[in-house]
Amino acid sequence: MNGGGVLVVSVHDVAPPTRARVERMLDMLRDTGVTRRSLLVIPNFQGRYPIDRDNGFCAWLRACQAQGDEIVLHGWEHVGVGTPRNADERFRNRWFTQGEGEFLSLDYEQAFGRIARGCALMHRAGLDPQGFVAPAWLVTRDGVRAARDLGFQYTNSYLTVVDLAEGQRHLAPSVVFGPGHLNQDVGIALQERVSRLLTRFHVVRVVLHPPCIDHVPRMARVIGIIEQQLLRGRQAATYIEVIQQLRASRLSAALRRHAH
Ligand SMILES: [Zn+2]
Numbered sequence: 470m471n472g473g474g475v476l477v478v479s480v481h482d483v484a485p486p487t488r489a490r491v492e493r494m495l496d497m498l499r500d501t502g503v504t505r506r507s508l509l510v511i512p513n514f515q516g517r518y519p520i521d522r523d524n525g526f527c528a529w530l531r532a533c534q535a536q537g538d539e540i541v542l543h544g545w546e547h548v549g550v551g552t553p554r555n556a557d558e559r560f561r562n563r564w565f566t567q568g569e570g571e572f573l574s575l576d577y578e579q580a581f582g583r584i585a586r587g588c589a590l591m592h593r594a595g596l597d598p599q600g601f602v603a604p605a606w607l608v609t610r611d612g613v614r615a616a617r618d619l620g621f622q623y624t625n626s627y628l629t630v631v632d633l634a635e636g637q638r639h640l641a642p643s644v645v646f647g648p649g650h651l652n653q654d655v656g657i658a659l660q661e662r663v664s665r666l667l668t669r670f671h672v673v674r675v676v677l678h679p680p681c682i683d684h685v686p687r688m689a690r691v692i693g694i695i696e697q698q699l700l701r702g703r704q705a706a707t708y709i710e711v712i713q714q715l716r717a718s719r720l721s722a723a724l725r726r727h728a729h
């Protein structure tokens with residue numbers, strides 16, 4: 470990674486029923502030069518699609534991983550099990566999922582159980598995720614603690630990436646495309662404006678959802694925003710690579726301080 474900034478493109482809601490759409494999206498991203506992506510995988514989508522029952526799906530994910538993509542744990546079932554507690558949660562639950570804030574109101578034990586089950590399924594599939602991201606970033610402090618205690622290196626929110634192992638939070642804002650209104654022309658226009666504002670940040674993120682690919686002209690517009698605005702002068706990397714880079718730069722800053 471160079472000093473010119475980093476772009477993380479992540480695809481949320483990767484599961485057996487969304488595989489075909491995600492594959493098409495990854496092909497389009499590859500054509501723009503974004504070859505390292507973070508794939509947020511739901512291990513047991515809706516309680517009906519446990520990944521370890523679909524060998525082809527698991528083999529495909531392992532192949533993605535071998536080619537440089539990162540596999541991230543994205544909840545357990547991705548179904549809503551709580552109700553939003555305030556305006557911010559209602560906003561995220563509505564805009565970033567279709568009311569699927571699975572970790573919205575879980576206590577420590579419940580969150581720990583779901584994340585641990587997700588890990589077990591991933592491991593059975595030959596995958597070893599280092600990051601945990603709750604559906605719609607809706608997660609309690611207890612849920613984040615459970616992820617850390619289970620050995621996850623990082624999580625993220627809409628605006629930050631959080632190094633769980635080092636207890637550091639780094640500003641890394643996102644533009645989100647995909648579910649609901651954010652997959653309509655007005656949502657894309659809004660995110661196009663947001664992405665212009667984000668170019669001054671060192672780490673910027675693009676979050677895509679499978680419905681993005683359903684409307685070809687809109688997906689082309691999203692790809693255009695990535696190519697012409699966000700990728701310019703930046704290197705595409707996965708979340709775990711960004712975490713490693715941030716750790717290395719903190720370490721070298723500390724060593725420099727020590728040397729003076
Ligand atoms: Zn999701």
